[in-house]
Amino acid sequence: MPSTCYTPPMATFAPSQAILDKYAKVLVNFALNSGKGLKPGEVVRLVVSESAKPLYLALRDQILRSGGHPLTFYQPDDVSRRFFELANPAQLKFFPRKYLRGLVDEIDHSIGIISETDKHELEGIDPEKIMTKSTAQKPFKDWLDAKENAGKFTWTLALYGTPAMAKEAKLGLKAYWDQISKACFLDIADPVSAWKQVFTTGGRVLAKLNSLKIDRLHILGPDVDLWVKIGPGRKWLGGSGRNIPSFEVFISPDWRGTNGRISFNQPLYRYGSLITGIKLQFKDGLVVKSSAAKNYSVLKAMLAVKDADKIGEFSLTDKRLSRITEFMAETLFDENISGPYGNTHIALGNSYQDSYTGNPAKVTQAGWAKMGFNNSVVHTDIISTTDRTVTAYLSDGTQKVIYKSGQFLL
Numbered sequence: 001m002p003s004t005c006y007t008p009p010m011a012t013f014a015p016s017q018a019i020l021d022k023y024a025k026v027l028v029n030f031a032l033n034s035g036k037g038l039k040p041g042e043v044v045r046l047v048v049s050e051s052a053k054p055l056y057l058a059l060r061d062q063i064l065r066s067g068g069h070p071l072t073f074y075q076p077d078d079v080s081r082r083f084f085e086l087a088n089p090a091q092l093k094f095f096p097r098k099y100l101r102g103l104v105d106e107i108d109h110s111i112g113i114i115s116e117t118d119k120h121e122l123e124g125i126d127p128e129k130i131m132t133k134s135t136a137q138k139p140f141k142d143w144l145d146a147k148e149n150a151g152k153f154t155w156t157l158a159l160y161g162t163p164a165m166a167k168e169a170k171l172g173l174k175a176y177w178d179q180i181s182k183a184c185f186l187d188i189a190d191p192v193s194a195w196k197q198v199f200t201t202g203g204r205v206l207a208k209l210n211s212l213k214i215d216r217l218h219i220l221g222p223d224v225d226l227w228v229k230i231g232p233g234r235k236w237l238g239g240s241g242r243n244i245p246s247f248e249v250f251i252s253p254d255w256r257g258t259n260g261r262i263s264f265n266q267p268l269y270r271y272g273s274l275i276t277g278i279k280l281q282f283k284d285g286l287v288v289k290s291s292a293a294k295n296y297s298v299l300k301a302m303l304a305v306k307d308a309d310k311i312g313e314f315s316l317t318d319k320r321l322s323r324i325t326e327f328m329a330e331t332l333f334d335e336n337i338s339g340p341y342g343n344t345h346i347a348l349g350n351s352y353q354d355s356y357t358g359n360p361a362k363v364t365q366a367g368w369a370k371m372g373f374n375n376s377v378v379h380t381d382i383i384s385t386t387d388r389t390v391t392a393y394l395s396d397g398t399q400k401v402i403y404k405s406g407q408f409l410l
Helices: 015-037 050-065 079-088 098-104 127-136 137-149 163-169 173-183 191-211 296-304 365-371
Strands: 043-049 067-073 111-115 154-159 215-223 224-229 249-251 257-263 268-270 274-277 280-282 286-291 312-317 345-348 381-385 388-394 399-404
Touching: 015 154, 015 191, 050 067, 050 111, 079 127, 127 137, 127 296, 137 154, 154 286, 163 173, 173 191, 191 249, 257 268, 268 296, 268 381, 274 296, 286 296, 312 381, 345 399
Parallel strands: 043 067, 043 111, 111 154
Antiparallel strands: 215 224, 215 388, 224 257, 249 312, 257 280, 268 274, 280 286, 312 345, 345 381, 388 399
16 A cells, blocks of 8 residues: 655755854844843744744754743744634634733743745635734734833844745745855855955944935836825834844834835745735835735735834845845745845835834834834835836935935935
8 A cells, every 4th residue: 555644855955054053143143132132141932834944943052052042933845824724713812911921031042944835835725814814913913012112122033944945936845945055155264254254344334224304205217106205203124133134214204105006026924825927006105006916815804904004114135245146936935036126125014113213212102103103913015126216305305316226326
C-alpha cells in the first residue's frame, strides 16, 4: 500500500552557515535596540516557523552568545487554514488576556521571521473570519505599542526564503537567496558596519526632509494624482532596525487630508491571497472607491475593518540606496525595491506613533485622534514602482520637488 505521509519538496539550495550567522548578527546585534543591538540580560521573543529552522538556530545561538534570553515561539507550517475552517465565532474572538499581558511584561524585544511554504494557504477562506481573528488580537498590539512608545521594547522582522516563496516570485531558490543576501549585506564581511552606514546616509535625507515645513504633498504620475496632508507635529522616519532590510523614508500623515486617486502596479499578498490591480480613490481622508483585478473580496473585507480605509503611512524609496532589484512576492522586500523609479507606497490602517515629534508615551488615544494619527488593527502596505513626482507644498506658500525619477532631490 502506498504511503500517505506528506513528503516536503526538496530544496535545491540552502544558505550557508556563514550567511545564517551573519544574518543572525545583523538581527540580534544591530536591529534590536534601534540599531544598538541586544544588551546582556534582555529577553527576546523569537517567532519562527519550522521551515526557517536553520535561521532559528542561528538566532537562538546568537542571543545566547550576546547574553540574552531567547523565548521561543516555534510554529508548524501550513496549519492556519484548518484553524479558520474549524473555529467557531467564539474561538475566532478568543483573546488570552492574562497570558498575553504577561508576555508583554516579560519581553524586551521580538524577532519575527517570515517564512512561508504556501503563500495561497488561506485562499477561499471567508475574509471576515480572518479579520475577526485579527481584530480580537488588537489589545496585544496596543500593549506592545505602548511599551515601544515608552522606550522599553523594540522589534525586527526579516525573511527566510523557501522554495514556495521563490516560485511565487518566479525566481530560483538560489537567486531568491542572492537577493536576501544582497539586500541585507550578507554578501560582505561585516554587514553590521554596512547597515550603520545606510542609517547614516538615510539620516542625512531625513534631516533635510524634516528641515522643510511641509504642509502637504502632491504625488503625480501616469497612474496617480494624490494629495497627502502631513499635519503638525510630524517627522519623517527611516530605517530603525524595525525591518531588515529597510531603505525607505516614510511618515505618518494626518489621514484626514488625503484626496485623489492612486493605482498600484505591484501585487499584494494578504491573508493568504494574491490581490492585483489595486486602485483607490480618497475623499477627505476616506477610501470612497476601490477596485482590484483579482481577489477584490479580500481587499473589500480589509477596508471594512475599523479605520482600515484611512492612510497610516506614506513612503518613498530612493533607487540609489536599495540593493533589491527583483520582485520578491513579499511586502517586507517589495516595499524597499529599487529599479528605474524606486518605489512609492502607502499603508492603509495603523499609523506609526514614533512619527510624532513629541513624546508618544505622553499622548492619549484622544490626543492621537485629534492629531489625525490613524489607529487600526490593520497596517497594509501597497506598492508601486511606476514613475511619480512628489512635490512638497510648504507652509510659507512655496513649492519644492522632493522626489522624481526614483530619487530624492534634496
